[in-house]
Amino acid sequence: METLVRVTDLSRDFGRHSALSNVDLCLERGQVLGLLGPNGAGKTTCLRLLSGLLAPTSGCIEIQGIDLARRPLAAKRHLGYLPERPPLHPELRVDEYLTHCAHLHRLPRRAIPDAVATAKQRCGLEDQGRQLIAKLSRGYRQRLGLAQAILHRPSLLILDEPTEGLDPVQMRELRGLIRELAQDTGIILSSHLLPEVQSVCDRVMILHQGRVRFDAETSAARPTNLWRVRLGEDIDVMHLNALAPVAGAIATGPHQFQVHVRDEASSADLARAILQADLELFELIPERSDLERTFFDLIGAEEQA
Incomplete structure (x- = not known):
């Protein structure tokens, strides 16, 4: 299998506080890795480091063999990121926002219309192109946040609490979409919901007080009757x-x-x-x-x- 992400001895300090310590991680194409942990465990810090939004205090992050610290632009071409609160612009329409994001991802101008149409289709937004973002429901805003993350067809998706605030039907739909996207990408998903991780993830990593306490496949931990x-x-x-x-x-x-x-x-x-x-x-x-x-x-x- 193709290794998409390799993390070695990753740490991040904020002053005297160690938010993340000595994390090792490896993710292959087609895998969905769930990050679990109580509040303050280091999940969001870990995702921000992996997405390049934070610089590590020490350690190395390689995305498809590219060192994120040394060649950030080259590495980020291979990843899409959905933060807990998607960075949407409520005054824009869906098509306008996705086109703007396509430019940020440096897609060729001629490729943008097809990329926007494909992302909308995969995220169930085909009929929302002319809709103002301010008028979208929470579920559709999450879908739009995911659409901007997959516009450039990244090989790695990083999702921070993707089902937060959704109703049960919206959560089920988004989980199905995540499993569909995982067919040709690798996904790292942060959540504090055990059932969510068990239903959608192949592996689980539990963080506590900034350290990895558990890392294993979830197949043996499926709920039984x-x-x-x-x-x-x-x-x-x-x-x-x-x-x-x-x-x-x-x-x-x-x-x-x-x-x-x-x-x-x-x-x-x-x-x-x-x-x-x-x-x-x-x-x-x-x-x-x-x-x-x-x-x-x-x-x-x-x-x-």
């Missing part, structure tokens, strides 16, 4: 294993069980089967995924029940 069950009485685990929706159950404590539900069944099927068996159901909650356990263990925090 695993549930924690607490009953009002102590029963033999074989009783639960006999229920139709149950693929397997183990006892974890007095009246408590971990239940694996069959792929074709749901938690509602499990609850219904328990009640039909004349058992008292006190609690039915999903087990954390491996990624959730790792995240909360690393940051030393627990979810509040």
Whole structure:
């Protein structure tokens, strides 16, 4: 596979405060890397360094083999950046803004109309060309921010909290678009939402206090149909294993069980089967995924029940 980004020993200090320390990173074409971490972990600082908006205190960033510090213009031709708040101009129309961005990306004049049309088509903005940006919804503004980032067909996309402020439908649409774009690019995506990272990313890197605490593929951390069950009485685990929706159950404590539900069944099927068996159901909650356990263990925090 083609390596798009290689980061070695990257650090950034603000006065005496170390915002990022000794980060190593490698991204290949077709991969989506999710950056996770609590507020203040260093995610946005890391993305700004990778996009060339900040200079590192130490370390090296190579984009397609080009040193970002030594040849910034050459390196930036290969990347597109969507900050948390896209730098839109509300007084412009969509076509005007994208044309302006195409000039900033130094696209040849003759190539600009096709580049604008393609970016609009990929981001679902075909009918918005004459629309004032000030009148766009939050979802369409995010789409426009993404369109400006892909105008010049970069091989690397950097996205900072791309679904922030979107409703569930808009979030799902944007996630689908990100997966589509990942077919021929590499994407680094910052988020504080665990389900978002699990649904769209191939790898996850967890930052805490400016350092990398975890870096692995997400395939082994996908959510499973695993549930924690607490009953009002102590029963033999074989009783639960006999229920139709149950693929397997183990006892974890007095009246408590971990239940694996069959792929074709749901938690509602499990609850219904328990009640039909004349058992008292006190609690039915999903087990954390491996990624959730790792995240909360690393940051030393627990979810509040």
